[in-house]
Amino acid sequence: MLFKDFIFNYKSCLHCLLKKKEFFLFGKRIFLLPYKYISSYLNDLLKNINIDKQFSLEDKSFDGLLKYFDCDKSSFVHGYSKFYLQELEKFKKLEINILEFGIHFGGSQAAFSKYFSKANIIGVDKNPYFKKFYSKKIRSLYCDVSDRNSLKFLKSYLDIKLDVIIDDASHIPDHQLITFIETFDLLKSKGIYVVEELDVFKSLPEGYNPNLEIESSDLRNFLHHLNNQNFQNVKKYIKNHEILDKINKIEWVKIFRGNYEINGKNVSEIAFIKKI
Numbered sequence: 001m002l003f004k005d006f007i008f009n010y011k012s013c014l015h016c017l018l019k020k021k022e023f024f025l026f027g028k029r030i031f032l033l034p035y036k037y038i039s040s041y042l043n044d045l046l047k048n049i050n051i052d053k054q055f056s057l058e059d060k061s062f063d064g065l066l067k068y069f070d071c072d073k074s075s076f077v078h079g080y081s082k083f084y085l086q087e088l089e090k091f092k093k094l095e096i097n098i099l100e101f102g103i104h105f106g107g108s109q110a111a112f113s114k115y116f117s118k119a120n121i122i123g124v125d126k127n128p129y130f131k132k133f134y135s136k137k138i139r140s141l142y143c144d145v146s147d148r149n150s151l152k153f154l155k156s157y158l159d160i161k162l163d164v165i166i167d168d169a170s171h172i173p174d175h176q177l178i179t180f181i182e183t184f185d186l187l188k189s190k191g192i193y194v195v196e197e198l199d200v201f202k203s204l205p206e207g208y209n210p211n212l213e214i215e216s217s218d219l220r221n222f223l224h225h226l227n228n229q230n231f232q233n234v235k236k237y238i239k240n241h242e243i244l245d246k247i248n249k250i251e252w253v254k255i256f257r258g259n260y261e262i263n264g265k266n267v268s269e270i271a272f273i274k275k276i
Contacts, residue, residue, distance in 0.1 A: 001044075001128070001140050006037045008157050009128060009142035016150045040129040040140075048134040051110050062115045069107035069133065072260075073168075073196075078268040079259035080196065087192060087254070087272045088164065091116055096163035099124060099186075101145055101179060106131030108168065109138050124154065125169070145175045151182040161188045171197040172208050173217035180219055181242045184249070184275070193273040195219070198255070203265040219243065223271045226253040251276045 001009075010033050017026040049055075057068055063081035066074035073080040095118045100108060103125035110133040113121050121138040123131075128140035141157070144150040145167075165187060167179050176195055184193055198220045201208040208214075218240045225234040231247060238244055251274040258268030 036129040044134040065111040071107035098164040100166040102168035166194040198269040200267040
């Protein structure tokens with residue numbers, strides 16, 4: 001982790017805790033976060049797999065890399081790899097910037113880094129310090145996607161426009177919604193925004209909808225209308241003005257379904273949104 005990124009992560013986390021008046025956690029994190037940074041730095045030196053070095057792998061396809069780095073986007077789990085290739089293959093040899101919400105050991109960022117070899121990768125998470133892989137091309141930043149202040153803090157720090165944004169974070173509809181609203185404009189023209197597990201809240205309520213309060217997802221409904229080319233009539237069905245304001249910036253929406261089932265229902269719904 002770059003030291004300047006740690007300083008941002010430190011300030012961002014403490015700033016958001018103060019905003020939420022979580023003073024006890026604020027006091028703990030003042031001392032805990034420097035320890036996490038030092039631990040992360042030592043892990044990168046001594047423990048984590050340095051993917052910038054040569055490594056032996058027979059299957060260097062995108063799906064093969066996802067499997068190698070134990071990422072659930074592979075055909076072993078959700079089966080998203082074929083959709084990513086379909087929509088992002090054009091970027092393979094280009095110098096691009098990819099930001100992904102959700103680090104979870106860093107397998108996804110590692111696979112993107114090796115396949116899109118000229119890409120700069122940014123992983124974003126509430127805990128950006130714990131991962132299994134290291135690369136000079138991968139940055140790790142803090143953000144709590146449940147908190148709009150945290151998303152705004154992240155936006156103010158980023159000094160680059162992005163070619164691809166992937167939301168593979170909490171999968172909670174309200175979090176997906178505010179992440180889309182706050183960060184879609186960070187995309188370059190013709191950039192791609194991706195949302196994974198759009199409907200998992202229906203099939204796994206204990207993890208994503210514990211009080212059964214969420215009956216539908218505003219973002220999912222919005223994207224399905226646009227996927228059906230219902231650009232003109234979407235205002236009849238969607239009342240959230242913040243996402244309606246994005247319509248004129250969207251060229252198309254494509255929604256696919258992968259392979260993974262929970263409670264007998266397929267939860268591998270993924271959306272790709274192209275910016276005009």
